[in-house]
Amino acid sequence: MPFINDILQHKSLSIVGLDKNTGKTVCLNYILHRINQMNIHAGVTSIGVDGEQTDSVFATAKPEITLYEGTHFITSEQHYLKRQLVSVLERVDSRRTALGPLVTAKVLVRGKVLLSGAATTGVLRSQIEQLDSMGVRITIVDGALSRLSLASPTVTDAMILATGAAVSASINTLVARTRFVYNLINLEEVDVSLRQRLNSIESGIWAVGDDGTLYDLGIASAFMISASDQRLVEHGKCLFAAGAVSDRLLKALAAKGSGITLIARDFTKLFVTPEVYTDFTHRGNRLLVLQRSRLLAITLNPTSPQGFVMDSARTCDALSEALQTPVYDVKRIENNWK
């Protein structure tokens, strides 16, 4: 039973996809199935709208999420009313989404459901707490397209990254693109004392002086910075970006020379491209994070939405060798296990 025991060491888990159709839902179904066999009650929710029966981009069939007896789940009213299982409503949220209020329910007879969830990480965090208070052992959050924020260590304790042929059908390109995100997820953390001091800063770009003094550089956003900005290094070469880190910021810093340390909150705040990031580090600069997300495993969906199928075993091997992390084709292990 690969990675299930790792998962159960945590209170919450996010499943994020590197791209659409990378097999997040397959992965979620696999985990729920295994957890159910261990007689463990999980909580399940999502961020944004997901769980459509057909993929709205490629119109390909999409697996639904199967929930087992005793599972607590959160979804929108509209998706709840369309569920194909027997469940009891436990809570209706006063906040409304486009699909009605979010409801919490417990499964009485297993079956399938469409998941939709909070639009913001703040609401998501309170839902994880709510499910926790209802006694679930672990809450699993299914990510929506292009949403990484749920994998922030401030939201979920651990994460699984789904990748696959939808990202690229070439093994080399797939490895390179997955490795880039993997590297960002695994950026080194700052030491605890500095983390504690920077954690409460909510916005702006700050310099950390040699003696540890913090200076607000008066730059509201990393998206507004320019290379000619003299403020960037006026208090030394260690900087903290409380919000998003953009290509623009990395380029501006790279232009200032080498030896710069830039600290981001966590990898979900990084909106940078491989080229710019590589150029930044090759010039002798480094990027750190306050807190690293705990990546438990990478899953592979070898089938692209257009129907192309990669060699699953070869691709898994290439990925695990490059990333030094377990990589699973969930469908394959499930078939073997059956």
Added chain:
Amino acid sequence: MKIKELAKYDSGFQYVIDNIECMSSAGRRLMLDTTFENDAAQLESEWGRLQKAVSIVSSSPIDHAYNDLRHCFMQLHDLQGTLSSLYSHTVLNEVELFEVKNLAYLVGKSRIAIASLRIEEVLPLPDLTEISSVLDPDHTGVVNFYIYDSYDERLAPLRNELRTLQERQDNPQRIADLLALQQEVQQEVCRQLSDILSHHAESLTNALEQMAYGDFLFAKAELCKRWELVRPAVGDSTCYRQLFNPRLRKHNEEVGLRYQPVDINVTHGVSLITGANMAGKTVLLKSIGTAQMMAQCGMYVPAQEGTIILVDDVVYSIGDEQNEMNGLSSYASEIIKISNIVKRCRTEHLLVLIDEPARTTNPIEGKALVQALISLQEQVQSITLVTTHYGQLDSSCRRLRVRGFVEDLANIPINPHNINRFIDYSLEEDTSDDVPHEALRIAELLQCDTELITKAKQNINQ
């Protein structure tokens, strides 16, 4: 006028409303729809209920029952949509039925808290036990809801078969059929339940509105406690001891400036308010307006004591709004506003607050207009407060003068930043027909250009 309209009209009143922290959206809706009341008996009973609520929120230690009640308000959802479906005999879905059950449950819990607080008269809630039992056929006593097996005898066998097949992952076609059949039965049950509930639509609506009212009432009471507001009385003069402007007091606290509450007593007819620049005349008008709105919307007033004459409406002419957008000059929009006020006062009994009328036109005609305004307003029932810098208005109306600038009020050198500390904002009765001549002195203290001031002084002396 409803609170939501008044709040748009008066930003000071908006500040008050923003500080009433209702726990539920239903409470907030009810608050914004509350109307400006001019019936003394209605207001007295509202203030009476508020007084009871204030005594509960102020008791120490806080009564557990009050915490329970607040907790119920916190969980209250605004079911207006669902309840209107009941009136129109639309079938409620499971989520809506859950919401109705939740309301009945909260009402049940609140009734216990209300009985324990002995405020059944303040907040009478209907008995919804019958609804609770319809929606809890197995007597579980919890708010959870689904279409229970006991609602229809077809459900239990159907679900048992479904469970077996799902566990075996067997016969997908049969599973699909069973799910469809279950859906059909559930729909039928929803229809029956909605039919039963539609007979209770009125008491459910009443319960929701009372819960919303309770939320609003206690939110007001919390504000009364926080800001130390007092219950006003209805009388034949509008009279405050230590009246304060909540927003300004808060602002001054934040920037470390002192705030001075004032005593004021006005009645029907015109009261002319004079005083130097910076003496707080405009703030005084706004404070009186806001306090009147608070009182007549069923709140307490920001003072140590307050008596009010009830009016039909509060109207301002305070020249701090932007008029460029409608193409009128500041004079034009002001005079149109004043003209409308004068017209309304012929039939209505208003609290009229006019700040420095006709100050943007030539002083000869301006003064004539002010004199005309005063003499017309002297003849009507409305209470009119007018601030002005015009002297010799040749009117017998009452005059109040803000004491204003007192150089030895604080024992420090005066500069533009601390000038506020040298102003005495209190009012005194003034019998002279003149106004303070302190404009140049204040310009000096604000360290304005010496040549400008010297020339102005020479002009006066010529």
